[in-house]
Amino acid sequence: MSGKGELLRLVALGHAESRAELARHSGLAPSSVSLRVEELIEAGLLQEEGSGLSTGGRRPRRLKLAPNAGLLAVADLGSHHARLGLVDLAGTPLAVVEHPCDIGAGAAATLDWLAGRLTELVAAGGAGLPVRGVGVGVPGPVDPAGGTVISPSRMPGWNEYPVAAHMARRFDVPVLVENDANLMAAGEHLAWPGCDNLMVLKVGTGIGCGIIAGGRLHRGRGAAGDISHVRVRADRSVMCSCGHSDCLEAYASGAALMAALAGQGIEIGHPADIAALAADGVPQATNLVRGAGRLIGDVLTALVNFFNPDAVVIGGSLSAAEQLIAAVRGAVYERCLPLATRDLKIDVTRAGPNAAILGAGSLLRDIVLSGDWIEEAAARP
Amino acid sequence: MSGKGELLRLVALGHAESRAELARHSGLAPSSVSLRVEELIEAGLLQEEGSGLSTGGRRPRRLKLAPNAGLLAVADLGSHHARLGLVDLAGTPLAVVEHPCDIGAGAAATLDWLAGRLTELVAAGGAGLPVRGVGVGVPGPVDPAGGTVISPSRMPGWNEYPVAAHMARRFDVPVLVENDANLMAAGEHLAWPGCDNLMVLKVGTGIGCGIIAGGRLHRGRGAAGDISHVRVRADRSVMCSCGHSDCLEAYASGAALMAALAGQGIEIGHPADIAALAADGVPQATNLVRGAGRLIGDVLTALVNFFNPDAVVIGGSLSAAEQLIAAVRGAVYERCLPLATRDLKIDVTRAGPNAAILGAGSLLRDIVLSGDWIEEAAARP
DNA sequence: CGGACAAAGTTCGATTCCGAATGAAGTCGG
DNA sequence: CCGACTTCATTCGGAATCGAACTTTGTCCG
Numbered sequence: 001m002s003g004k005g006e007l008l009r010l011v012a013l014g015h016a017e018s019r020a021e022l023a024r025h026s027g028l029a030p031s032s033v034s035l036r037v038e039e040l041i042e043a044g045l046l047q048e049e050g051s052g053l054s055t056g057g058r059r060p061r062r063l064k065l066a067p068n069a070g071l072l073a074v075a076d077l078g079s080h081h082a083r084l085g086l087v088d089l090a091g092t093p094l095a096v097v098e099h100p101c102d103i104g105a106g107a108a109a110t111l112d113w114l115a116g117r118l119t120e121l122v123a124a125g126g127a128g129l130p131v132r133g134v135g136v137g138v139p140g141p142v143d144p145a146g147g148t149v150i151s152p153s154r155m156p157g158w159n160e161y162p163v164a165a166h167m168a169r170r171f172d173v174p175v176l177v178e179n180d181a182n183l184m185a186a187g188e189h190l191a192w193p194g195c196d197n198l199m200v201l202k203v204g205t206g207i208g209c210g211i212i213a214g215g216r217l218h219r220g221r222g223a224a225g226d227i228s229h230v231r232v233r234a235d236r237s238v239m240c241s242c243g244h245s246d247c248l249e250a251y252a253s254g255a256a257l258m259a260a261l262a263g264q265g266i267e268i269g270h271p272a273d274i275a276a277l278a279a280d281g282v283p284q285a286t287n288l289v290r291g292a293g294r295l296i297g298d299v300l301t302a303l304v305n306f307f308n309p310d311a312v313v314i315g316g317s318l319s320a321a322e323q324l325i326a327a328v329r330g331a332v333y334e335r336c337l338p339l340a341t342r343d344l345k346i347d348v349t350r351a352g353p354n355a356a357i358l359g360a361g362s363l364l365r366d367i368v369l370s371g372d373w374i375e376e377a378a379a380r381p
Numbered sequence: 382m383s384g385k386g387e388l389l390r391l392v393a394l395g396h397a398e399s400r401a402e403l404a405r406h407s408g409l410a411p412s413s414v415s416l417r418v419e420e421l422i423e424a425g426l427l428q429e430e431g432s433g434l435s436t437g438g439r440r441p442r443r444l445k446l447a448p449n450a451g452l453l454a455v456a457d458l459g460s461h462h463a464r465l466g467l468v469d470l471a472g473t474p475l476a477v478v479e480h481p482c483d484i485g486a487g488a489a490a491t492l493d494w495l496a497g498r499l500t501e502l503v504a505a506g507g508a509g510l511p512v513r514g515v516g517v518g519v520p521g522p523v524d525p526a527g528g529t530v531i532s533p534s535r536m537p538g539w540n541e542y543p544v545a546a547h548m549a550r551r552f553d554v555p556v557l558v559e560n561d562a563n564l565m566a567a568g569e570h571l572a573w574p575g576c577d578n579l580m581v582l583k584v585g586t587g588i589g590c591g592i593i594a595g596g597r598l599h600r601g602r603g604a605a606g607d608i609s610h611v612r613v614r615a616d617r618s619v620m621c622s623c624g625h626s627d628c629l630e631a632y633a634s635g636a637a638l639m640a641a642l643a644g645q646g647i648e649i650g651h652p653a654d655i656a657a658l659a660a661d662g663v664p665q666a667t668n669l670v671r672g673a674g675r676l677i678g679d680v681l682t683a684l685v686n687f688f689n690p691d692a693v694v695i696g697g698s699l700s701a702a703e704q705l706i707a708a709v710r711g712a713v714y715e716r717c718l719p720l721a722t723r724d725l726k727i728d729v730t731r732a733g734p735n736a737a738i739l740g741a742g743s744l745l746r747d748i749v750l751s752g753d754w755i756e757e758a759a760a761r762p
Numbered sequence: 763c764g765g766a767c768a769a770a771g772t773t774c775g776a777t778t779c780c781g782a783a784t785g786a787a788g789t790c791g792g
Numbered sequence: 793c794c795g796a797c798t799t800c801a802t803t804c805g806g807a808a809t810c811g812a813a814c815t816t817t818g819t820c821c822g
Contacts, residue, residue, distance in 0.1 A: 020770050029810045034771065051817095057769020058817040141720055151720050197601050209687070213594040220578050220689025223720040230683040231716065233614065244716065302611040302683050306590070308601025335612065335625065339522055339532050339604040401800050410780045415802060432787095438799020439787040 003028065004036055004378060005369045008045060011063055012090045012365060017052060018060030037063065043378040045069045065090045071126055072368065073118045073171075074135035074360035076180055077103055077110070079154055079205060084117055085354070086125050087361035089132065089368070091190065093354060095125035103139070107149070107161035111136075115170040133368040134167050135176040135360035137183040139206070141223040147177040150222060153241065154206070174371060176364045181225055182217055184351075185210025186359030188313045191350035195310035199303065200355075201227075203296070203324070204271050204316035205254045211307070217363070228253065230299045248299050252292035254318055260288055275320035286323050293324035297331025304336050304344065315349035384409065385417055385759060386750045389426060392444055393471045393746060398433060399441030418444065424759040426450045446471045451513035453749065454499045454552075455741035457561055458484055458491070458519050460535055460586060465498055466735070467506050468742035470513065470749070472571070474735060476506035484520070488530070488542035492517075496551040514749040515548050516557040516741035518564040520587070522604045528558040531603060534622065535587070555752060557745045562606055563598055565732075566591025567740030569694045572731035576691035580684065581736075582608075584677070584705070585652050585697035586635045592688070598744070609634065611680045629680050633673035635699055641669055656701035667704050674705035678712025685717050685725065696730035 006026055010016040016025050019037055023030040040046040047066040051059040069089050076083045082101035086094040099117060103110055114136070122131055140152025147164025149155060164175045178186075185200035189212045192198060196215035202208040209225040211218040218224050228249035229242050240247035250256055254271025261268060261277075264284050268274065277285035300312065312332070318324055329346045336344075351358055387407055391397040397406050400418055404411040421427040428447040432440040450470050457464045463482035467475040480498055484491055495517070503512055521533025528545020530536060545556045559567075566581035570593045573579060577596035583589040590606040592599040599605050609630035610623050621628035631637055635652025642649060642658075645665050649655065658666035681693065693713070699705055710727045717725075732739055 018770070023771095030771070031773080031811075032809055034773095035809090054818055055769070056767080056819055058771075058819095060770060197599075197605075211687075213599055214597060216595055218578075218594055218688075221691060221721075221724065222689070223718070224578075224687065224689035226686045226689070226718055226721065227683070229686060229718055231679075242718065298612075299683065302608070302680065303687050305607045305610060306592075306605065306684050306688075307599075308603070308605035308607070310602060337604065337607055337610055337623065340602075340607065343602065399800070400802095404801095411801070412781075412803080413779055416779090432800095435788055436799070437789055437797080439789095439801075441800060 003032075004040060005371070005374045007033065007036055008040065008065070008069075008089070008374065009366070009369045011046065012065055012369065014090075017062050017064075019063070020060055022063075039378045045374065045377060068127075068129050070130045070132035070368075071122070072133045072135060072361050072364045073122055073131050074137075074176075074357055074364065075114055075118060076137040076183060076356040076360070077101065077114070078139055078180070079103055082114065082117070083353070083357060084114075084121055085357035085361070086121055087357065087364075089365055091358060091361045091365060093357055093361070095121060096354060096357060097121060103155055104157070106157040107155075107163065108166065111163065111166045112170075115167065118171075131171060131173055132373075133174045133176065133364040134171045135178070135183075135364040136163060136167060137178055137180040137356050137360055138163065139180050139208075141226075142177050142179050142182075143222045144178075144219050147175065149177075174364070174367050176360060176367060178217075178360065178363065179208070179210070179225070180356055181208030181210040182219065183210070183356040183359040183363070184208075184315055184349075185212050185225075185313075186217055186362050187351040187355035187357070188212075188315070188349060188359070189215075190358060190362055191355075192311055192313070195345075197307065197309040198311055198313060199300075199307060199309045200313045200315065200349075201296070201319075202316040203252075203254065203292075203314060203318040207249055207253050207296070208316075213307075227299055227303065232295045232298060248295060252295045254316075257288050257292060257318075261285065270317070272317035272320070275318055275324075278321040278323055289318070289321045290323045290327045292318070293321075293327025294331055296324075297328040298335070300328065300332050301335040304332055305340050308340050309344070311345035311347065313347060313349055315351075315355055319348045384413075385421060386752070386755050388414065388417055389421065389446070389450075389470070389755065390747070390750045392427065393446055393750065395471070398443050398445075400444070401441060403444075420759045424755075426755065426758060449508075449510050451511045451749075452503070452507055453514045453516060453742050453745045454503055454512050455516035455557075455738055455745065456495055456499060456518065457564060457737040457741065458482065458495070458517065459561070460484055460520060463495065463498070464734075464738060465495075465502055466738035466742070467502055468738065468745075470746055472739060472742045472746060474738055474742070476502060477735060477738060478502060484536055485538070487538040488536075488544065489547065492544065492547045493551075496548065499552075512552060512554055513754075514555045514557065514745040515552045516559070516564075516745040517544060517548060518559055518561040518737050518741055519544065520561050520589075522607075523558050523560050523563075524603045525559075525600050528556065530558075555745070555748050557741060557748060559598075559741065559744065560589070560591070560606070561737055562589030562591040563600065564591070564737040564740040564744070565589075565696055565730075566593050566606075566694075567598055567743050568732040568736035568738070569593075569696070569730060569740070570596075571739055571743055572736075573692055573694070576726075578688065578690040579692055579694060580681075580688060580690045581694045581696065581730075582677070582700075583697040584633075584635070584673075584695060584699040588630055588634050588677070589697075594688075608680055608684065613676045613679060615676075629676060633676045635697075638669050638673060638699075642666065651698070653698035653701070656699055656705075659702040659704055670699070670702045671704045671708045673699070674702075674708025675712055677705075678709040679716070681709065681713050682716040685713055686721050689721050690725070692726040692728065694728060694730055696732075696736055700729045 016022045085096045167175045198212040200210040207228040229247040240250040397403045579593040581591040588609040610628040621631040
């Protein structure tokens with residue numbers, strides 16, 4: 001009856017590779033596992049692949065997800081770029097492409113465009129496999145219940161737009177809509193085994209933060225992880241677009257650093273260039289980057305004491321600047337409680353630029369594999 | 382076979398009062414529920430109590446936990462007081478007493494003393510019922526795995542002491558050891574239905590914070606919720622016992638306010654007296670309390686943006702000072718993002734002084750009702 | 763090389779669990 | 793006051809699940 005999705009999930013997550021492991025991790029009897037695995041193989045969702053290594057007895061017959069079980073189509077929308085990916089149910093990216101994309105064109109237009117690109121991608125790299133789910137990351141707060149964007153400062157014309165419903169109309173599969181930093185956090189979570197409490201910072205044009213608490217994404221009321229409008233100690237006073245003064249974002253975001261560099265006669269086109277300049281040892285850049293790291297670190301001290309994570313992970317285009325990481329480390333280690341920094345890891349992204357794609361795949365898989373199409377598929381010949 | 386604990390839990394939590402409701406909430410078939418409820422009644426753990434109100438059909442036969450199912454003995458240790466409670470498996474406190482208690486006497490001596498008082502309490506108010514679990518709250522960080530206290534600044538001689546093991550030796554039942562603010566958070570969580578993301582502040586001699594994230598207690602690596610050593614913006618510089626300057630605790634804790642009052646010639650014995658003075662309109666007290674609230678609120682702004690809770694709950698002896706609550710509200714509502722403060726509640730404790738007792742009962746119940754003594758008890762005549 | 767041992771997977775009888783049908787108890791409207 | 797309708801709880805046959813014993817396939821060691 002039920003429970004087949006759970007077995008698929010265990011295999012997909014890499015938690016089990018044999019019937020015996022499935023039995024151990026799922027709590028089901030070995031006999032039941034055998035039966036259900038048989039059905040899943042019949043249905044073409046699982047597949048046997050040789051045998052594993054013996055641990056003193058008979059070798060396990062390794063199981064893996066059948067490649068034709070289906071795919072997930074996911075996208076990470078940025079302010080000016082969109083990164084699209086095709087992911088299999090195991091979470092492995094099959095194809096990733098990047099397009100320029102103007103999110104300011106409005107929700108409906110952008111989503112229609114996105115649906116078109118995703119369809120192309122599936123046609124090109126999907127090998128005719130069925131799409132089981134669609135995921136969209138957006139650079140703004142998301143109402144987790146309705147799949148709508150709420151009060152997005154970077155996304156004019158998107159407020160309250162039913163993103164999930166729009167995409168569901170185009171694809172007729174489960175749709176995940178999530179904040180981009182949250183997707184990134186979910187992606188990093190995969191890369192930090194054993195770390196079930198994470199803070200994942202995205203330092204690019206803006207500053208975002210995704211939170212993993214107790215192994216699960218923490219959404220709060222939908223806006224959790226906003227650290228860009230925390231007040232910082234500054235010697236001068238700068239207004240932020242949010243209406244308050246001295247927000248972190250106004251000093252330490254890529255946008256702020258670009259403006260500061262421009263004030264010193266250095267014009268660049270993208271926040272990533274700042275990291276490049278800093279790597280080249282351009283004094284103005286290293287100085288700014290170090291200052292930004294210091295400010296971010298100061299803000300983090302309070303949050304680290306409060307949240308007590310296993311690791312603080314820093315991604316986004318500015319994470320390539322070593323001086324920034326070093327400055328964050330310095331501030332946190334100096335000012336936090338020893339109990340909070342003991343064993344605390346502060347490091348740059350492990351999942352890399354695909355973090356959000358991987359995270360979307362991971363979250364979407366949990367949705368898709370708990371759906372009831374599995375039972376139906378297993379019932380058919 | 383299994384699942385009886387789950388049924389008991391649903392009844393104990395008040396989520397189900399009839400067999401039909403149990404079936405709905407547990408996902409089991411009505412027939413299975415009937416059988417198992419029968420066994421639980423046989424075993425004396427459940428009990429029928431008249432019938433409930435009809436909703437258009439046959440009246441449900443109301444179920445409740447049998448009074449003789451057992452009790453939980455819990456204690457909340459403070460620096461100078463210990464509050465002990467007897468709680469039934471439904472979470473209702475049957476008896477609460479307070480003793481003076483010097484935690485500085487050392488772990489073993491204090492715990493032996495505590496075990497004695499708990500035994501007395503059970504003998505006096507326990508009606509001969511079996512104790513199913515013991516819970517202890519301590520004013521310091523707790524390693525959730527081992528049930529040991531770690532690096533407790535207020536508890537000399539307790540470092541690494543195996544509190545859980547000590548109490549288990551005395552009572553031979555499951556033992557819960559937890560930080561006092563965490564217990565308080567668990568207690569408040571019961572009083573804030575629908576709020577699964579809570580920050581619960583305890584403002585007394587010190588400042589602590591318990592966190593409910595996604596409906597569960599967030600422990601982090603064991604030290605989560607420490608907000609007392611966040612740096613605040615101050616016009617002067619004060620050293621804190623932690624070795625840094627300008628910690629929140631050094632300005633806004635009951636201890637700091639008492640010291641400040643003493644400096645103005647007002648000697649009091651307990652932080653609760655500050656709230657009393659403030660209620661009386663003593664200018665020095667109201668001024669200090671308002672300043673403390675402002676500082677706490679400033680610290681909270683960052684945390685509220687980050688964590689995005691449903692509610693911020695303020696307890697502890699200083700929560701009786703209305704000026705403090707008002708100042709916290711003012712700071713948070715003024716400086717936080719609208720998205721974070723929209724629908725955010727900032728209020729004083731609903732669970733009152735027994736919050737920690739109730740919380741300990743709640744957490745302990747989950748442990749006790751997942752134990753296997755239930756199956757054994759149901760197997761016996 | 764052969765036998766003791768270990769682990770993976772399967773078979774099969776016994777048990778548990780589900781679910782539709784049934785009975786029980788009660789509300790509502792005419 | 794009676795019949796249609798709701799909801800709660802139980803009965804009972806059939807299906808799913810378990811678990812112990814067993815087979816298969818391997819390692820390890822004398």
